[in-house]
Amino acid sequence: MQQSSFSRGYALALLLLLLFWLAPLVAAAVPQVLLNGELLPLTPAPLESAGSVQLPLRALALALGGEQAAAWEGEVLDLKVNGQEIRLREGATEVEVNGSRRRLSAAVLRAGEDLYLPASLVAELLGYRSVWDEEKHILSLEAPLARVEALSYAERDGRPGFSIVATRPLRYEVRSLANPPRLVVDLYDARLAAGDPPVPGNSAIRGLRARQFAPTVVRVVADLVQPVSFAAERDPARPQQLNLRAYRVVTRASFSRTEGQGRLTIQGSAPLVYEVKVLESPPRLVVDLPQAVLQAAETEQAVDDPAVAKVRLSQFQPDLVRVVLDLKTPLSYRPVLTEDSRQVALELLDQVVGLQVEEVPGKTRVIIETTGATAFSALHLTQPERLAIDILGAAVSPQLQPVAGQGEGPVRQVRAAQFNSETARVVVDLTHSVGYQVVKEEGSHRIVVEINRSAVLGKRIVVDPGHGGADPGAFGRSGLREKDVNLDLGRRLAEVLQNRGAEVFLTRSDDTFVPLYDRAALANAQQGQIFVSLHANSFRHQYANGSEMYYYPGNEKAKRLAELISDELTGLGLANRAIKANKEFVVVREPKMPAVLVEVAFLSNPDEEKLLADAGFRQQAAEAIARGIERYFQEEGRAAAAQ
Amino acid sequence: MIAFVLLAAVAVGVAVWRQVRPPIQHPRGEIKLYFATRDGLYLVPESRPLPAAAGLTSAEERAFFIVRGLLAGPTQERLVPTLPPGTELLGLRIEGDVLTLDFNRALQENHGGGSTGELATVYSLVNSLVEGVPGVARVRFLIEGEPIETLVGHLDLSHPLAPDWSLVKPSP
Ligand SMILES: [Zn+2]
Numbered sequence: 138m139q140q141s142s143f144s145r146g147y148a149l150a151l152l153l154l155l156l157f158w159l160a161p162l163v164a165a166a167v168p169q170v171l172l173n174g175e176l177l178p179l180t181p182a183p184l185e186s187a188g189s190v191q192l193p194l195r196a197l198a199l200a201l202g203g204e205q206a207a208a209w210e211g212e213v214l215d216l217k218v219n220g221q222e223i224r225l226r227e228g229a230t231e232v233e234v235n236g237s238r239r240r241l242s243a244a245v246l247r248a249g250e251d252l253y254l255p256a257s258l259v260a261e262l263l264g265y266r267s268v269w270d271e272e273k274h275i276l277s278l279e280a281p282l283a284r285v286e287a288l289s290y291a292e293r294d295g296r297p298g299f300s301i302v303a304t305r306p307l308r309y310e311v312r313s314l315a316n317p318p319r320l321v322v323d324l325y326d327a328r329l330a331a332g333d334p335p336v337p338g339n340s341a342i343r344g345l346r347a348r349q350f351a352p353t354v355v356r357v358v359a360d361l362v363q364p365v366s367f368a369a370e371r372d373p374a375r376p377q378q379l380n381l382r383a384y385r386v387v388t389r390a391s392f393s394r395t396e397g398q399g400r401l402t403i404q405g406s407a408p409l410v411y412e413v414k415v416l417e418s419p420p421r422l423v424v425d426l427p428q429a430v431l432q433a434a435e436t437e438q439a440v441d442d443p444a445v446a447k448v449r450l451s452q453f454q455p456d457l458v459r460v461v462l463d464l465k466t467p468l469s470y471r472p473v474l475t476e477d478s479r480q481v482a483l484e485l486l487d488q489v490v491g492l493q494v495e496e497v498p499g500k501t502r503v504i505i506e507t508t509g510a511t512a513f514s515a516l517h518l519t520q521p522e523r524l525a526i527d528i529l530g531a532a533v534s535p536q537l538q539p540v541a542g543q544g545e546g547p548v549r550q551v552r553a554a555q556f557n558s559e560t561a562r563v564v565v566d567l568t569h570s571v572g573y574q575v576v577k578e579e580g581s582h583r584i585v586v587e588i589n590r591s592a593v594l595g596k597r598i599v600v601d602p603g604h605g606g607a608d609p610g611a612f613g614r615s616g617l618r619e620k621d622v623n624l625d626l627g628r629r630l631a632e633v634l635q636n637r638g639a640e641v642f643l644t645r646s647d648d649t650f651v652p653l654y655d656r657a658a659l660a661n662a663q664q665g666q667i668f669v670s671l672h673a674n675s676f677r678h679q680y681a682n683g684s685e686m687y688y689y690p691g692n693e694k695a696k697r698l699a700e701l702i703s704d705e706l707t708g709l710g711l712a713n714r715a716i717k718a719n720k721e722f723v724v725v726r727e728p729k730m731p732a733v734l735v736e737v738a739f740l741s742n743p744d745e746e747k748l749l750a751d752a753g754f755r756q757q758a759a760e761a762i763a764r765g766i767e768r769y770f771q772e773e774g775r776a777a778a779a780q
Numbered sequence: 781m782i783a784f785v786l787l788a789a790v791a792v793g794v795a796v797w798r799q800v801r802p803p804i805q806h807p808r809g810e811i812k813l814y815f816a817t818r819d820g821l822y823l824v825p826e827s828r829p830l831p832a833a834a835g836l837t838s839a840e841e842r843a844f845f846i847v848r849g850l851l852a853g854p855t856q857e858r859l860v861p862t863l864p865p866g867t868e869l870l871g872l873r874i875e876g877d878v879l880t881l882d883f884n885r886a887l888q889e890n891h892g893g894g895s896t897g898e899l900a901t902v903y904s905l906v907n908s909l910v911e912g913v914p915g916v917a918r919v920r921f922l923i924e925g926e927p928i929e930t931l932v933g934h935l936d937l938s939h940p941l942a943p944d945w946s947l948v949k950p951s952p
Pocket of ligand 1: 611672
């Protein structure tokens, strides 16, 4: 307060002093100002003192096209002279020009309602040349003027606008005015040499008008079809050309979900430029659209979606539209192209948020939980055995941890990783090959992988390829040896069973002789749960054909196993001969486990010899036997469950 | 070790090592020889009248007669021989209820193999002999005097075998 009253008192004293000092000059000749040779009327007039001229800034601003007299803000005078923003304070020894300070050699003078600066300084600030004719009391200012040579309508990137071509890069100022909507472009240090272009203009502009608004200011007015902002920029290739382009109009933003794929669509009047930010707490997707104005009927829209709560639109800044997608969980996105180039479409990358392994009777279920995406494709991969479920339009949640399988399999673990920018991959690591199906769970956002748990999973099975080495077994007419058929069948059966998770033990895995009792002893040492001896039959008469099974009399489990294997082999078209009980087959009597001897078919029968010689048939036979074994263990499992 | 009397030839007759045992009084004048059906599924008996020769009253002579009949093969078209070609009986003996047969290598080497084939060979002998030779309950197989583990890789021939009547086709 004290300082303020002191300043005021000081200013008053200074003013009195000035008036006293200047009085004789004012009474003398009044200096005149010529701008590019033309008289620039200034009221109040410039002050002349000791060979220099002080120009009244407020009067100058008006003379150069200022819209209205600058206003005093206390002791501060803010004014705009020829497009330059100048802030003056009476008595100060500095001046602010376009925000930066300039020191003065003398204090700012005040006379009446105006403040004065030396003409040389003013000329420098304006970029003019100045000459003071002391005798004639004439100040000549030379402004280097750009000639405005052409006005034209233009449309680029779907955005209507107009261009102004001058002889030099223009200094300009753009304002939007309402009622009627129009755009005013002031071009400083400019001289109009162009005529108005013909009307009508284009989709945004009714017409263009230009006039010499002030001695150094050309004013171009664009009458607009509707109120819309414009962006102005010097043409990158021709700086002397000024391009004005209508802002994009954002009319709508909406969220939809089709076949599990969530999509945010922003509709514009022209191709939209945008920038997306993924923000957390609260999770949201922010789409900023610069040089855009919002003209939407709806600015907020609630969404009924597992991942999205709301879509909001706002004119976030005068030249920036912001679309916000309020999310229920943090999600990423990917841009997609649409047929309408004026649309921005972002597909939500839903997240895989949960993995779960669940055991149900006969099946292991892997449950994949997403925030919405349920489009998938499934692959069975080997070495090592695994399933890959690709979830389209999804990302893996960073919090997601691998899940271990339970018990003896077939699921070792379930893990998820980003396969590519648009696909999350869930991998189910398996202990062995499985039958499976992948389904969408109705009314949820879960994908369920149902893995058939084989009944042979974890079972210890002894497979006994008959004969071998010095014992060739039977011969076919073509020379096919039983021991070779048996070994191949045994290997195939072992593989099929192993692929279903069984622990398989072969009594021989190559062409070696193993005595009958040794085979049983090996099986007992391995503590097998069943024993299956594989043979190819032979009989004196070639008429004999079909499959035959042997088991030890009274062993009902072995009998059932024989029945089931026989049933499956019969399914291949082989004659169902017989299931015989006999006490003297070493390999069905000696193992301490249900044991069967399977004579698959007759090498002595020409038709069946052809079958046995065919690897494809042997594979079918191995699979049929495996099915029989599988059924046996299924029945065993049911019986155990019933107890 | 009890010595075996080798037979010079099946056709000439069989020299039998005799044990002390009661003479056999077979009730009927015929015996049954079990041959295989063509599909190998069953054994089917064929009857043979016992010749009136005096020697056939002994168990060994009856056993020899039976083996010779099996080696000769069936008379019916629908039946199939069960012993491989070239098979020769080298000797036989009876100890208690066990009849031991000693064959030449052809029994094994000329055999076509297969469980069905092995069952037919073994049980055509065992069933025929146990049924046809009173006092014999089991049959042991030797090849050239040596015990064998199996004939062609399926049945346990390391010990005397009892008959398996389940292989015999039930009468229609
Ligand atoms: Zn075999």
